[in-house]
Amino acid sequence: MIKPCDALAKTSLFSGLDRVTFHHYCSVTKVRSFAKGEIIAAEGDICGSIGVIEQGQIAMQKYTSSGDFATIGLLGPGDFFGEDLIFGSSNIYTFTLEAMTQTEVLFVSKETLRALLDKSPVILNNFLQILSDRVTVQNSRIALLSQKSLRHKIAFYLLELRTEQHPASAGSVTVQLPVSKEVIAKLLAMPRPSFSRELIAMENDGLLEVKGRTIRLVDVSTLENDVVEGFQFGR
Amino acid sequence: MIKPCDALAKTSLFSGLDRVTFHHYCSVTKVRSFAKGEIIAAEGDICGSIGVIEQGQIAMQKYTSSGDFATIGLLGPGDFFGEDLIFGSSNIYTFTLEAMTQTEVLFVSKETLRALLDKSPVILNNFLQILSDRVTVQNSRIALLSQKSLRHKIAFYLLELRTEQHPASAGSVTVQLPVSKEVIAKLLAMPRPSFSRELIAMENDGLLEVKGRTIRLVDVSTLENDVVEGFQFGR
DNA sequence: CTTAAACTGTCACGTATGTTACAATTGGGA
């Protein structure tokens, strides 16, 4: 089990702060574990606190009446959720949060958050930054989904992973898929067989080398070609 | 020409406030006009102020090296831009803002905004809400682009327009396309001829009636069928 | 170690969608 106080200290919400400043609030913070497949929040639920992911991967899913669903986004360690609902016009979840792996989440209630924001300008700044950066990430997802071929989408996604996992390096690198290819396919809004097929085709074309969830980007410049480039965070 | 002070008062950033509170800042506010097709901000530009659209439509475009582009989003009267960059980790535009029609924009500089946020908790709240709501809108766009057929995307978009333009009413209504079908097609990430073809097919199937940019939604329940529904703002 | 469940690869087939080019229509400005 994780100690809330230590975990909190590491989140981007509290970065640049001495622990004394928020020490008082540690006791109010809840940590919860979720098993793989468990629902963390369902569409229609009221959002009363924000969550920070300590471990695991969470998918934002949007279901249709017929049981099918689209994957809006994927959240990993350090990511927040609910930060957009807590102060929005509506605090109702418009999607479902589902644990894709065993997951540990830290919750901070609206009241606590509000108190922290009022008390510390640094925390307010951090919160604004978290919210803002989410918009940037969303923009990137929209650009991804606007790509006009499967190959472009895949290339876009892999390049995105690269900047996440290897912020500095250019050229040939290896990236890790954070979840199963099945989930990735959903994230890229394509059928899993199509994803599988195209990945292999790209491998045959000498762009990649796939080994399980490890993918080596061989011909980066071709991958980048004609892709509506990912949003770089000042590299 | 629009008077900044009057215009400012109407924006959601200042809603619920007496004019006295921000009266002092009116003089600092700039209003600018843009002709159709004009670039308001280009990818790579530094974002030093937020904008509020008074009149017109602005597209967020992401260009490829080959000159092709994707339309990330469409902004109309009352919408903001730059609000996600001003306090983000990077304040560099990662897309291009382009006027799709003659446009009037109100600019508020970062310094002014900061001062306003510090001075008034109401404005802070409003700003948080604006940022948060943008995330919700983005989520909706992502859901749209995740639809698995052209028809679903179009249905999704038209239903979205309905909730925007007729928040209360259900059933058969007419909606207005805010820009040309060419631009809409880009927004839906599909070729214009495909959009045209599918729209007509939907009309033939009795779902719609198209007359220029006016579209009457005839069979709403079928339109809603199997669509990963749009995000409703508490209707 | 064994077994089931989850994940991944594979294939054949059909069709929805992209492409390109041209024609028709609309609308705003001179």
Place this chain on the structure above:
DNA sequence: TCCCAATTGTAACATACGTGACAGTTTAAG
């Protein structure tokens, strides 16, 4: 009023992609 530019419709053709079903493989649990 006329005209040009912007917008929209149209059509034939090619193909990238979706579908559904099965087999192989890996993983985790007992």
